[in-house]
Amino acid sequence: MNKELFLLAHCKGVSQQLLRKIMSIDPTLKLFFHLKDHEWESYFQFKKEKIQAIKKEYHSLSFLALEKKYKKDNIMFLSLYDQAYPPLLKEISDPPPFLFYKGDIELSHSPQSIGVVGTRNPSRYGRFALEYIINPLILNNWVIISGLAKGIDALAHTLSINQKGKTIAVIAGGFYHIYPKQNQPLAEQIMTSHLILSEHPPSTPPQKWHFPMRNRLISGLSKGTIIIQAQKKSGSLITAQQALEQNREVFAVPGSIFDEYCGGTNELIQNGAKLVQDVSHIIEEFPG
Template structure:
């Protein structure tokens, strides 16, 4: 691990230093020496960080041993990926606020495949939602599309499992650190993904998932993929946050239509009404990416 990567690695563990500030520091000074050179007033003016907070951050920074943490993570097969690493997902690097680093377990090359599609939806899918997911995803998986989702209960879990069941590949982006799989009932599924697929997090491994982590996580789910498919979503839901983030990132948004009487279809139907592509079959996704289909 070179000097800059080691600095970024240690900053990644400072709990009071968020990823937006780290990204700004890295953008302003790729050597990260700026972290040690900024004066108290400059932290306040440029980053709105007060003296007592930066003092706490620096105390925490110097409390860590990079060598001990690396040794621990090696034993857990956890790897660290800085923004400037060649293996960093190239699509994710293009968004306005890419994570300055990622922690991962599994096959990181999956994140740089050309054919990545994100799938999100309700935690409580109906029988129709389950059938629709299988109907649309199976041909995608057979055409070697990597399925990206968030390891949540419901549609996320079913999307990951569909990839496994049909011999495909899948990526999970989680809201907490890699030592805190959420929900707990997906630990077995997560173990499978960590072995031969991929799990990503923008948080250090010991970070417990917090409610505010999940909207941030959603920008990674949409940003890492060519498009996002919504399968059943309520009018106000995390799935719609992901869809709107995909639009902001200039990605394609797809939605499977549902009954006008189903609460879990209101969000997806409104997305279609507002311009998302209606999907009844995988071919409706393929035709938006003709170059990828020909590969």
């Protein structure tokens, strides 16, 4: 694990995109810390003030202090170069250079992993559809991956736990800012016996743009993603689009044409997503 990379990941002035660019130009980070200001500007198109701010913040951080704090809070971390890094996530175009996690990282290596996302306000039909579709997957040892959000996400995690299955939650923001707060008890359960992942340092509060970033990790960790009840403009459809861009399967559960919360899923089917009426429609896409 590269300590320099770890500290750079904690610098507020260093975005995920910049961190990936730095790694592509200088994977060992041997060159990076010897660049002169004008070379930073040439490589990364930064103004001198930002370069100096990043350098100052970097030198203010202590690897040992952060490591000690995270160890006390049972927060683990790994880089893209580590063997334990989720293999499916390595395949996407923009894998996080760093991951922070609590729980069993081996779950992210499961050959049977499926993403489940949907509305924050599921109807009775949505709840029944979720249980009908994913219960057999759980009983057949599929790891259920979702985003710890209110609604379908939380229900998918809870169903996995109640049925003695395994689940992975991907969160926006860091571990010291679990969102939404009402799902803190569920998060604690997942941390204890399952797995929670974040690409953000633990002290990072969730921001609006973190949620679509999180969604690409849900689809990236999964062989396919199931969409259950989604409006035409929703985060679930962003996840579906990201799954397609990652060359992953997209499954959509159809709904009533009179239900606004099914408009997005029905549109996905119209545009080529696989219509799912029972679990066999998912299983048949993964022979063996």
